Amino acid sequence: MAAITAVMRTASIYLQRADAILKPHGLTFARFEVLALLGFSKRGSLPMSQASQLLQVHATSLTNSVDRLEATGLVRRIPHPTDGRTRLLELTTAGQQVLPAARDDLNEKLFARSNLSGTDATEIFEILARFRKASGDFL
């Protein structure tokens, strides 16, 4: 019980910090995650459905984030060549510029100063990985 509370508090602290760091880049953590995912994908484009699965977020939440990313010109929705239902997400050139800057900033200010020792971090990761696996949250 105390452990669950601690996890929730910690998550909210990290989220607030991440949002504060990303604000000057015109991003929130949720939108950063979308950008980062697109940056990872080798083809450079992903269907909404796949992106929402990988981010472990509801399709509607992703629609929301993408609406805002599209409004600020960082990503683009393009039609799928063969399936009329799906849209592909793609970074714009603006998005390609913003992403590395935001990522570096986040790495430097959040991850490097996370107040977690290396062993603590691996410890936590392993325990929570077990938990998530047992909960069906595929990694």
Add this chain to the structure above:
Amino acid sequence: MAAITAVMRTASIYLQRADAILKPHGLTFARFEVLALLGFSKRGSLPMSQASQLLQVHATSLTNSVDRLEATGLVRRIPHPTDGRTRLLELTTAGQQVLPAARDDLNEKLFARSNLSGTDATEIFEILARFRKASGDFL
């Protein structure tokens, strides 16, 4: 980095489960926390300001939760006897009935089946307690 992501995912899984469990009781996790806090306080009433500090949540978020709790008749706002600025929160009799039922249900369905072994839970709690202390999140 992976550790931070794991913490966030885990928190969101727990939050969803807690909300699902509390739904039949007409509660969300945020509102349950308010009720639980009032149940703990020995005098049975707390100023908004103090409650928001203890819950580590913004005053405006608490106002929101309390609005809904008051609308469903589980808590009451009463004036402070000597300080005209502050309002005291108090459980209604309905609130006093709902709280133990919700708490038992949550204990049984969430905490007991948390997919965390006892040692894992204490391990996590201790690591995160160190982190929160270092981050100024007083326990």
Add this chain to the structure above:
DNA sequence: TCCAAACCATAGGAAGTCCAAGTATATTGT
């Protein structure tokens, strides 16, 4: 004393999450 600074709570607005429904497109079975 009394005016300014501090404090308490609330209102309004932006963002995120989810769920339940709806629309459009594919796929499948008869």
Add this chain to the structure above:
DNA sequence: ACAATATACTTGGACTTCCTATGGTTTGGA
């Protein structure tokens, strides 16, 4: 071939969180 089913995404609504700003109350210093 055509109706039934399934999939992909969006819309609308409920809820939480935060921030900024505002209206009342204390309280403390000139």
